[in-house]
Amino acid sequence: MTERVGEGKVYQTLQYMSRIAVWTYFRNLKVICHAPIPAEGPLLVAGNHMNMVLDPAMLIATFPHSRPCHFWALARFFKIPVIGQIFSSAGVLPVDTKTHSNAKLFESTMNCLEKGGVIAIFPEGTSYTAPHHLPFKDGLSWATYEYLSQQTDKGIPDPSISIIPVGITYSTKNKWRSDVIVEYGVPILVTGDDYREFQKDAKNSVKQLTERIAQGVERSTINSPDWDTANAAFEAKAVLFGDARGVRLEEYVRVSQSFINIFHPDRCNDDQDTYHEARNDLKQKLLIFHDNLRRLRLSSLDIRMYENKEITFFRALLRWVSTWSALVIQLPLFLPGIVVNLPIYLLSRMVNSFEKYKESVAQDKLAVSLILAMPLYSTIVYYIWKALASGFVGFIVALLLIPLFAWYHIALIDKRYDMLKQVIASWRVLMAVGSSVLSDGKHAPQRQELEDAAHLRQWCLDNIKSLLLDLAHSGDPNASYLVEYGKPLFEPVTPAATS
Structure with missing residues (x-):
């Protein structure tokens, strides 16, 4: 099989790691394609950018036909040791925001498209936490018309290229085991007719195309005015x-x-x-x-059972005991996974508390998980190997048991995680109701707020x-x-x- 543009060993490794990251971090992933996406030929991709490194990871993990994506990234990232080498080897293209001299960027972009590659861009230019997408920059539109210009210069009578709008939506982007939807919209076809209009009024044509791209992404994302x-x-x-x-x-x-x-x-x-x-x-x-x-510190679902009922101490206590008992009964099933991964969970919890920017929490959690998982699981492999009397066969068995153990943990954790949240919620309700019992029926604002x-x-x-x-x-x-x-x-x- 012929190697596709950008499909080297480094990119394949990133693709594998991205899929593992998506599988471990998110509970559910839904990929939606509103129109067929070509398996070959040049493509431009525009996506929203709400979650730092996870956004390109989502495209790497889910892009149709597993086509390699060449991303634009800030040039300063290429100066970071190791990261710069990985980016270069994976086909990431540097954007110079300091001097705004991007002749090399456009040259690399055109070379990639000429070879039938995929260029993926986040036109907002930065990651963010806001109720709506940020204004789209014009870089993708300029690149589109530059490609059509070069195709015209080569004598192609009616050149065209498609831009795929992509919406990435997270149910709760900074929460572990939340859900994510990746929605590939209807391709925006830019044709020779559009290029001829560009030749008449370049700036206006670029602005119009940027608006078309923004509308395409907007149709696949959630946007609120405030x-x-x-x-x-x-x-x-x-x-x-x-x-x-x-x-x-x-x-x-x-x-x-x-x-x-x-x-x-x-x-x-x-x-x-x-x-x-x-x-x-x-x-x-x-x-x-x-x-x-x-x-x-409750959700709508936590108090739904108390609608049209008096919230008594006995009812709250019964709810807490029942949820706690259900969790304890199943504790032996998932306790080994919890114990082994406890350092990862605790450190990730600290990251969630100290990270200033919400859009960086998920990537920080994944980075911490990766850093801790390597020595942690290596230690487990070693002790399993020793328990199996060492030897080559024992080493292979130990290696095979690790992914099986990880699958077992992920398969069991979701329902028990929900049960744990119910225990915590029922405890908070019990404390709110109990505050009035401890105060001998005097004014208890927490209970009143709960009833309200x-x-x-x-x-x-x-x-x-x-x-x-x-x-x-x-x-x-x-x-x-x-x-x-x-x-x-x-x-x-x-x-x-x-x-």
Whole structure:
């Protein structure tokens, strides 16, 4: 088989490591392709960039046909020992942001495309934590037209190239065992006609293409005008559908974006919208609910069982005992994996506490895991080998047992991790309720806040259903989609009468 552009040993190693990283860090990965992506020929790829090193790792691990991707990266990374050599060997191309002299970058990019390679770029230029994507820079658009220019100069009558927009969405990007969706959008075809328009007005053509690219990526990502709208939409989704896994991953982006569109400030403040007051009132209540949960360190799912029930000390104690007992019963199954990996978990926890930038947490956790895993698992191999009376066969058996042990740990950990979170949540509820018992019935703000949150959740649930049904009947496409998606949840509800 012919080696593809950039498919050397270093890239193959990075591809293997990226797939292991994705498998160990994330619980679920969903790859969506809205159109066939060519297995060969030059391609440009544009993705959003919310999670530092994990974003290129996601493309390396999931790109269709396992095609090697050549990334643009800041030139300063190439000056770091070892990292620079790895980048160069893996086909990463340096971007000079200091002098802005990128003739060499474009030359390398054109050479790669000429050989039928894939150039992958994050047009925002940096990683970030924000409710929406950052403005896209024009570098990819200039590179596109440079390629068409060179093809035209070679006498190709009607050159073209496709740009693949990619949306990478993390359910909780800094949390271990969260979910991720990689969505490859419909290719943006840039043709000879576009190049002829570029020759007439280069800057305007570049800006228009950058806008097309941004819109392509935006269709596959979640974007909110502000954090309040994003938080209100998140809580509405959690109240209606449960936790993150209450929504199918293939619908996660659209469900989230639909709620954001419903609570968009333009809609909430539009006097011409019949339901603008209902939208705004519900949004404000959801934000209060969000703040209550943050102070209580609970999720909407944690207090769902207390809706329409008195939160008594006995009920809270029974809940904690039952969750703890269920975890203890299964403890022997996953205890060996926990004990072996405990140093990794503890140090990763420290990283999560001390890392200043949220977009760097996941990569730091993975780096710590890799650094600790090598000596840790090497030690395990050594002791297994010694236990098997040494020898070559014993060494091979020890090596084979390590991936089996890792698979066993990952296979068991998810459900038990959820059980542990339930134990912690039920303990926090018990402490909140117990605060009033210890104070002999006197004012206990934690218990009051817990009861208020439970009542507010039920109010929000009823009003979410009512508002969505009313909006759907009025023809709102976002509400219509949500009602259709969650159809069984709406069957008992009658739309509120409108005046």
